[in-house]
Amino acid sequence: MTTHDAIRALVERVTYAPGYTSAVGTRVESAEPGYVAVSLAKTDDLLQANGFFHGGVIAGLADHAGGGAVTTAMPPGRFAVTINLQVSFLAPAKGTSLIARARALQVGSTIGVARVDVASLADGVETPCAVAVVTLRGVDFPAQ
Amino acid sequence: MTTHDAIRALVERVTYAPGYTSAVGTRVESAEPGYVAVSLAKTDDLLQANGFFHGGVIAGLADHAGGGAVTTAMPPGRFAVTINLQVSFLAPAKGTSLIARARALQVGSTIGVARVDVASLADGVETPCAVAVVTLRGVDFPAQ
Amino acid sequence: MTTHDAIRALVERVTYAPGYTSAVGTRVESAEPGYVAVSLAKTDDLLQANGFFHGGVIAGLADHAGGGAVTTAMPPGRFAVTINLQVSFLAPAKGTSLIARARALQVGSTIGVARVDVASLADGVETPCAVAVVTLRGVDFPAQ
Amino acid sequence: MTTHDAIRALVERVTYAPGYTSAVGTRVESAEPGYVAVSLAKTDDLLQANGFFHGGVIAGLADHAGGGAVTTAMPPGRFAVTINLQVSFLAPAKGTSLIARARALQVGSTIGVARVDVASLADGVETPCAVAVVTLRGVDFPAQ
Numbered sequence: 001m002t003t004h005d006a007i008r009a010l011v012e013r014v015t016y017a018p019g020y021t022s023a024v025g026t027r028v029e030s031a032e033p034g035y036v037a038v039s040l041a042k043t044d045d046l047l048q049a050n051g052f053f054h055g056g057v058i059a060g061l062a063d064h065a066g067g068g069a070v071t072t073a074m075p076p077g078r079f080a081v082t083i084n085l086q087v088s089f090l091a092p093a094k095g096t097s098l099i100a101r102a103r104a105l106q107v108g109s110t111i112g113v114a115r116v117d118v119a120s121l122a123d124g125v126e127t128p129c130a131v132a133v134v135t136l137r138g139v140d141f142p143a144q
Numbered sequence: 145m146t147t148h149d150a151i152r153a154l155v156e157r158v159t160y161a162p163g164y165t166s167a168v169g170t171r172v173e174s175a176e177p178g179y180v181a182v183s184l185a186k187t188d189d190l191l192q193a194n195g196f197f198h199g200g201v202i203a204g205l206a207d208h209a210g211g212g213a214v215t216t217a218m219p220p221g222r223f224a225v226t227i228n229l230q231v232s233f234l235a236p237a238k239g240t241s242l243i244a245r246a247r248a249l250q251v252g253s254t255i256g257v258a259r260v261d262v263a264s265l266a267d268g269v270e271t272p273c274a275v276a277v278v279t280l281r282g283v284d285f286p287a288q
Numbered sequence: 289m290t291t292h293d294a295i296r297a298l299v300e301r302v303t304y305a306p307g308y309t310s311a312v313g314t315r316v317e318s319a320e321p322g323y324v325a326v327s328l329a330k331t332d333d334l335l336q337a338n339g340f341f342h343g344g345v346i347a348g349l350a351d352h353a354g355g356g357a358v359t360t361a362m363p364p365g366r367f368a369v370t371i372n373l374q375v376s377f378l379a380p381a382k383g384t385s386l387i388a389r390a391r392a393l394q395v396g397s398t399i400g401v402a403r404v405d406v407a408s409l410a411d412g413v414e415t416p417c418a419v420a421v422v423t424l425r426g427v428d429f430p431a432q
Numbered sequence: 433m434t435t436h437d438a439i440r441a442l443v444e445r446v447t448y449a450p451g452y453t454s455a456v457g458t459r460v461e462s463a464e465p466g467y468v469a470v471s472l473a474k475t476d477d478l479l480q481a482n483g484f485f486h487g488g489v490i491a492g493l494a495d496h497a498g499g500g501a502v503t504t505a506m507p508p509g510r511f512a513v514t515i516n517l518q519v520s521f522l523a524p525a526k527g528t529s530l531i532a533r534a535r536a537l538q539v540g541s542t543i544g545v546a547r548v549d550v551a552s553l554a555d556g557v558e559t560p561c562a563v564a565v566v567t568l569r570g571v572d573f574p575a576q
Contacts, residue, residue: 020198023189045167054164055226056204063199082199083543084516084567086230086374088401088421090394105419106378110542111515111569113376115419131393131403131421133376135516135567137543227399228372228423230518232545232565234538249563250522254398255371255425257520259563275537275547277520277563279372279423281399308486311477333455342452343514344492351487370487374518 007031007072014068021064024057034104036068041097053093053120058100058130062087062116065102066134070112073104080112080136093129095120102134112136151175151216158212165208168201178248180212185241197237197264202244202274206231206260209246210278214256217248224256224280237273239264246278256280295319295360302356309352312345322392324356329385341381341408346388346418350375350404353390354422358400361392368400368424381417383408390422400424439463439504446500453496456489466536468500473529485525485552490532490562494519494548497534498566502544505536512544512568525561527552534566544568 011031015021015038024046030037038061040046046057063085070080102116114134119126155175159165159182168190173181182205184190190201207229214224246260258278263270299319303309303326312334317325326349328334334345351373358368390404402422407414443463447453447470456478461469470493472478478489495517502512534548546566551558 014193017193018188019191019193020189020201044162045164047163049158049161049163054204055207055229056200057164059203059207059229059231060198060200063203082233083545084230084232084376084518085199085203086228086421086516086518087203088228088372088393088423089226090401105376105416113378113419113515128393131401133374133419133421135376227401228374228520230372230374230565232516232537232567234545249520249560257371257522257563272537275545275565277518277565279520302481305481306476307479307481308477308489332450333452335451337446337449337451342492343495343517344488345452347491347495347517347519348486348488351491370521372518372520373487373491374516375491376516377514 004032007033011036011068011072026061026064029099031068031072034069034073036065036072037099037101038065039097039099053098055089058093058098058118059085059087061098061100062118062130062132063134065100066114066116066132067136069102069104069114070107070136073107073112074138077141078138079141080138082134083137084135085132087130087132089130091127091129093120095122095127097121110138112138148176151177155180155212155216164204170205170208173243175212175216178213178217180209180216181243181245182209183241183243197242199233202237202242202262203229203231205242205244206262206274206276207278209244210258210260210276211280213246213248213258214251214280217251217256218282221285222282223285224282226278227281228279229276231274231276233274235271235273237264239266239271241265254282256282292320295321299324299356299360308348314349314352317387319356319360322357322361324353324360325387325389326353327385327387341386343377346381346386346406347373347375349386349388350406350418350420351422353388354402354404354420355424357390357392357402358395358424361395361400362426365429366426367429368426370422371425372423373420375418375420377418379415379417381408383410383415385409398426400426436464439465443468443500443504458493458496461531463500463504466501466505468497468504469531469533470497471529471531485530487521490525490530490550491517491519493530493532494550494562494564495566497532498546498548498564499568501534501536501546502539502568505539505544506570509573510570511573512570514566515569516567517564519562519564521562523559523561525552527554527559529553542570544570
């Protein structure tokens with residue numbers, strides 16, 4: 001595997017492992033060093049009473065994308081755990097899916113920061129619904 | 145119904161309606177004007193790969209609690225939608241359930257702010273796992 | 289005056305009026321609807337013990353830039369006041385000046401959100417030192 | 433000196449050293465392991481056009497208090513630098529002075545988090561004007 005393939009495989013492995021991200025249906029759209037995009041299709045269990053994606057679902061997707069962007073920019077054997085998540089909601093997430101694109105802004109020996117843009121998609125048109133900044137701490141990857 | 149009963153009924157209605165909060169199993173523990181506590185029991189679909197509650201689940205619970213605390217402090221017919229959610233993670237959420245307690249710090253004609261403490265419970269012992277500040281905007285309650 | 293001139297005049301008037309922003313030496317670099325850039329030269333009174341710009345100074349500059357970006361995107365007669373400020377520090381601000389560039393991401397009838405990039409400059413080279421997201425509330429401009 | 437005296441001396445030394453905090457007039461009100469309170473008297477150079485304390489000044493005071501609360505909870509020889517600062521403004525800071533009280537919520541080997549309450553004082557009455565959460569990273573104290 002090339003480095004790029006290995007990075008995508010890592011992000012897919014974490015995303016599709018049993019747990020929250022796979023249970024809600026998170027899909028890996030793109031993964032390269034310092035950049036990760038993930039998406040989520042609308043299901044009844046992800047919505048607020050008004051029929052839009054719940055803020056917690058948007059926050060969770062942003063968190064996962066941000067963690068991926070920073071982890072893929074860290075040295076092999078390290079991964080990033082979130083210490084701070086800040087989300088600003090710009091508009092109701094009315095679409096049939098969400099996409100979160102995260103880019104690492106800074107990755108040091110202990111701390112990394114990612115900026116995340118989240119949009120909702122309806123009829124092929126994206127509408128920004130949230131921006132997030134995720135701050136993470138690097139830890140050693142648990143042995144497999 | 146007393147005002148207090150009406151407030152609890154409102155928070156329960158929103159929490160248990162079909163959608164994200166009921167799908168993950170959110171329970172209303174307490175609800176009074178300006179204060180809401182909600183809990184969540186551990187299930188496989190709410191976890192990270194390491195077996196702890198996922199950060200997105202913690203953020204979603206904090207968001208819901210904060211929205212409840214501000215909504216219950218608003219005049220009847222108004223409810224609060226989140227515009228900003230900031231979560232600091234203090235420790236891994238290793239317990240068998242989460243509890244989020246939110247208190248409104250300020251509620252004005254258009255904006256409300258709530259502070260939220262989230263703990264994880266194991267063997268009857270609570271360990272703080274996150275603090276959040278939620279900023280919300282008041283809107284008219286949709287007609288039933 | 290064109291609209292663009294009027295907007296720059298507004299930002300300059302607020303920035304250079306007696307008070308904090310003029311006392312620290314804030315300069316308006318650019319101002320157009322939804323975008324404002326401001327800078328600040330290093331003086332001894334703006335530093336931490338280590339000789340870098342103090343975090344509070346960076347936060348204040350980001351806040352001012354964000355407020356300008358949202359105010360300039362609002363209808364005439366409206367003015368944006370900050371309700372939430374979140375700053376992530378990426379690197380020590382070691383340069384001889386700071387520049388903060390803010391862009392409005394969303395401006396509605398009551399709420400606006402701006403994203404701000406802050407860099408420090410040394411020998412003509414910019415190094416990003418912080419990113420911020422500022423959430424503001426629109427109010428009527430005080431009569432002159 | 434007792435440990436408590438040494439902690440107060442450390443906070444005073446950092447606060448009153450040449451630079452931003454002393455230039456604006458920051459006073460140490462209280463300092464013990466994990467808790468720091470600092471205050472600031474109103475001067476024309478700290479205000480917005482409306483005559484209230486500027487948001488950047490409030491943010492800077494909160495940052496300084498939070499850094500003190502976490503540093504005083506760290507082992508001797510370690511020092512906390514801010515990586516994330518989030519401030520929610522609750523009401524205009526109309527008083528003649530500000531007081532920020534910070535308490536460390538969590539201090540680990542690399543990361544610390546403090547919660548800060550900021551109030552403005554007028555005629556002996558405190559009005560809460562902001563809440564902040566400050567996330568910091570521990571570094572080795574520079575040699576004297």
